[in-house]
Amino acid sequence: MAFLELRNVSKSYGEGAERTEVLKDVNMTICEGEFVAVIGFSGSGKTTLISLICGLIQPDEGEVLLRGKKITGPGPDRGIVFQNYSLLPWLTVEGNVAVAVNQVFKDWDPQRRHDQVRKYIEMVNLTPALHKRPSELSGGMRQRVSVARALAMNPEILLLDEPLSALDALTRGTLQYEIEKIWREDRKTAVMITNDVDEGIILADRIIPLKPGPRATLGPEFRVNLPRPRDKNELNDNDIYKHLRNDIVRYMLDIGKETGAGKSALELALPDLQPKDLRPSQREAVLSREVRAAIE
Amino acid sequence: MATKVINFLSLCGLTWFVPFVKLASGECPKEQLREILSVIGIPVVSVLIFFAFWSFTAAQIKTSLGNLPGPVAVWEASKTLIAEHRDERAKEKAFYQRQEERNAKRLAKDPQAEVRIRKYTGKPTYFDQIGTSLITVFAGFLIATLLALPIGILCGLNKYVMTAFSPLIQIFKPVSPLAWLPIVTMVVSALYTTNDGLFEKSFINSAITVALCSLWATLINTALGVASIDKDYINVARVLRLGNIEKIVKVVIPASLPYIFAGLRISLGVGWMVLIAAEMLAQNPGLGKFVWDEFQNGSSHSLARILVAVFTIGIIGFMLDRIMVVFQKLVSFGQDVATA
Known part of the structure; x- marks a missing residue:
C-alpha cells in the first residue's frame, strides 16, 4: 500500500480573473522508507505542493492521503523543515527542539523528553551550541536545529522544503552529507523539494520533476540507482551518476524551453558557486550551469 | 571583563562610556582619546553654548517676578531645595525622637498608659x-x-x-x-x-x-x-x-x-x-x-x-x-x- 498518496490534487489561488491555477491534477505515490526529491523551477508550485502534504493548505480538488487517511490539517506526524528555518528566535537551540518534543510527547516523563531533545541535538552535532539563540548561529547551524526539531517529533514522514537553498555552497555540501547520513540511520520516509539536481541525486531514491506552473503537473520520474552512502567526490566519476544527471538536466532544460519558464530566469544573475570538479566533461559543465540558472 | 562592561553599557545605550572602558583596559589610547573627544567633547561644547545663550537671554527678560533665572540661579535654587530636604528630614527625625522619649517617660510612670504614635505632618520636600x-x-x-x-x-x-x-x-x-x-x-x-x-x-x-x-x-x-x-x-x-x-x-x-x-x-x-x-x-x-x-x-x-x-x-x-x-x-x- 502506498504510504503517501496524492490523488488528482489541484490547487489555485485567487478569485475570478485573478485566479491562478498553481497545481493541476498532481498524482504521486510514495512508499514507506523512500526518499523522494521533487525538483522544479521557482514559481512552479513546489512550496504549494509540500504545504499540501504538510496540511498547511487544503487542495481545491483531489486528496492527499497518508497511510490511506485523508490529511485535513498539519500535525506532528509530518515533520517539516522550512526553507527559512522558522526557528523561534527567543528560544535557545535546546528550547526550540524542546518546544516540539514537549508538545508531541506530552505524556512522557520530563527526563525522557529531555533525553529525546539532547539525542537529536547531538545527532546534528549541535551539542556545543545547546544554549545559543538562533541569532548567534550560522545559517547552516540554524538549518540543523530545524532538522533536529523535525526529527525529534519522531514523524512518520519528513518533509524538506528547499532546506538548503539559503545556504552557501560549501555548507550545503556538508549538510547534504549529514542529512543523508541521518536518513540512512532510520530510513524515514522523506519528501524533499529542491531546485538543485545534484542535491536530488545525492539524497533521493527517486527524483520527480515538477513541470513549471501555472497548472503544474509532475513529469516522468527518474530512479536513482546509486549505492549509499553516496560520496559527492566519488560520484563525480561515476557513469550512472553522470548519465542520470545529464538526463535530468536535459529534461529540465527541455520543459523549461517549452514553457518559457527558463528563459526569463536565465537573465537573472545568480551566485553560481558549486565547489565541484567538473573537468571530466566540459559539455556537461556548460549544461549544468545553464540548467541551474534556468531552475533557479 | 572589559568586553562584558562594554556589552552592558551598549545594552543600556550608554555608549559614551565605551571609550573610557577601552582606555582603562589599555586599548590603543590614542584612538580612544580621539573617540572620547568626539563623543563627549561635542555634547559638552554644545551644552556650554546653550548655557551661555541661556544666561545671556535670561538676563534680558524682565518678568514681574524679577529677571528670568539663568543657569547660576537655577543651580543655587537646586542647592536650596536639597538643603530644605535635609532640614525637613532632620526636623522629622527630631519629632519622632521627642515623641519616643515622651512615650517612654509616660510608660515608665504608668505601664498601662495608652501610647499613641503620631505621624509627622511636615510638608513634603x-x-x-x-x-x-x-x-x-x-x-x-x-x-x-x-x-x-x-x-x-x-x-x-x-x-x-x-x-x-x-x-x-x-x-x-x-x-x-x-x-x-x-x-x-x-x-x-x-x-x-x-x-x-x-x-x-x-x-x-x-x-x-x-x-x-x-x-x-x-x-x-x-x-x-x-x-x-x-x-x-x-x-x-x-x-x-x-x-x-x-x-x-x-x-x-x-x-x-x-x-x-x-x-x-x-x-x-x-x-x-x-x-x-x-x-x-x-x-x-x-x-x-x-x-x-x-x-x-x-x-x-x-x-x-x-x-x-x-x-x-x-x-x-x-x-x-x-x-x-x-x-x-x-x-x-x-x-x-x-x-x-
Whole structure:
C-alpha cells in the first residue's frame, strides 16, 4: 500500500480573473522508507505542493492521503523543515527542539523528553551550541536545529522544503552529507523539494520533476540507482551518476524551453558557486550551469 | 571583563562610556582619546553654548517676578531645595525622637498608659514630590499596560476585533490629559466614596489620567506586533498543533515582545509627560503640584525653582526611557533598537 498518496490534487489561488491555477491534477505515490526529491523551477508550485502534504493548505480538488487517511490539517506526524528555518528566535537551540518534543510527547516523563531533545541535538552535532539563540548561529547551524526539531517529533514522514537553498555552497555540501547520513540511520520516509539536481541525486531514491506552473503537473520520474552512502567526490566519476544527471538536466532544460519558464530566469544573475570538479566533461559543465540558472 | 562592561553599557545605550572602558583596559589610547573627544567633547561644547545663550537671554527678560533665572540661579535654587530636604528630614527625625522619649517617660510612670504614635505632618520636600510623581506615573502606566496588552493582543489576533476598536482608538488617542481630568475627577469622586485613605483621590485621578493618555501607544504597538508575526512561527505552531492559549503564550506573545516593549517605552514617555499636567490640576503632591505651587507662590525664587523642576522632569524622563530601552533590547533577540 502506498504510504503517501496524492490523488488528482489541484490547487489555485485567487478569485475570478485573478485566479491562478498553481497545481493541476498532481498524482504521486510514495512508499514507506523512500526518499523522494521533487525538483522544479521557482514559481512552479513546489512550496504549494509540500504545504499540501504538510496540511498547511487544503487542495481545491483531489486528496492527499497518508497511510490511506485523508490529511485535513498539519500535525506532528509530518515533520517539516522550512526553507527559512522558522526557528523561534527567543528560544535557545535546546528550547526550540524542546518546544516540539514537549508538545508531541506530552505524556512522557520530563527526563525522557529531555533525553529525546539532547539525542537529536547531538545527532546534528549541535551539542556545543545547546544554549545559543538562533541569532548567534550560522545559517547552516540554524538549518540543523530545524532538522533536529523535525526529527525529534519522531514523524512518520519528513518533509524538506528547499532546506538548503539559503545556504552557501560549501555548507550545503556538508549538510547534504549529514542529512543523508541521518536518513540512512532510520530510513524515514522523506519528501524533499529542491531546485538543485545534484542535491536530488545525492539524497533521493527517486527524483520527480515538477513541470513549471501555472497548472503544474509532475513529469516522468527518474530512479536513482546509486549505492549509499553516496560520496559527492566519488560520484563525480561515476557513469550512472553522470548519465542520470545529464538526463535530468536535459529534461529540465527541455520543459523549461517549452514553457518559457527558463528563459526569463536565465537573465537573472545568480551566485553560481558549486565547489565541484567538473573537468571530466566540459559539455556537461556548460549544461549544468545553464540548467541551474534556468531552475533557479 | 572589559568586553562584558562594554556589552552592558551598549545594552543600556550608554555608549559614551565605551571609550573610557577601552582606555582603562589599555586599548590603543590614542584612538580612544580621539573617540572620547568626539563623543563627549561635542555634547559638552554644545551644552556650554546653550548655557551661555541661556544666561545671556535670561538676563534680558524682565518678568514681574524679577529677571528670568539663568543657569547660576537655577543651580543655587537646586542647592536650596536639597538643603530644605535635609532640614525637613532632620526636623522629622527630631519629632519622632521627642515623641519616643515622651512615650517612654509616660510608660515608665504608668505601664498601662495608652501610647499613641503620631505621624509627622511636615510638608513634603522636593524629593518626596519626585517620589510621589514616580509612584503615580508607574501606577498609571501599570493600569494602562493591564488594559492595553490584552486588548492589543485581541486586536492583533482578530481583524474584526481590530475593526471594532479602531474608531475608538482613533478618536481617543489624541485627547489631551487636561480634557480627561475633569471627567475622571467627577467619576472618581462619584465612585470612590470610601474615606479609608488607602489612596488619595488626587493620586487616583492623576494615575487614571496618565493611564488614559498613555495606553494607546502600547495598544497600537501590541496589535501591530501580534498582527505582523512572521507567518512561519504560526506555521510552526500549527504543525505542533498548539492550542489557542498555548499558541498565544508560547509563540504570539514572545514573537511580538519587541513591538510590545517599543509601545511600552512610548507609553511611559507619554505618561511622564502627561503626569505633570495631571498633577497640576489634580493637586497630587508630585512635581506637577510643585510647579503649580511655585507659580502661585510668586516669590523671586519661584522661577528658578520651577526651572529646577524642568530639568528634573527631563532627566527622570530620560532615565525612564533608558530603562525601557534595556528591556526592549533584552527581548529583541538580534534586532536593532533605536536609542535616540
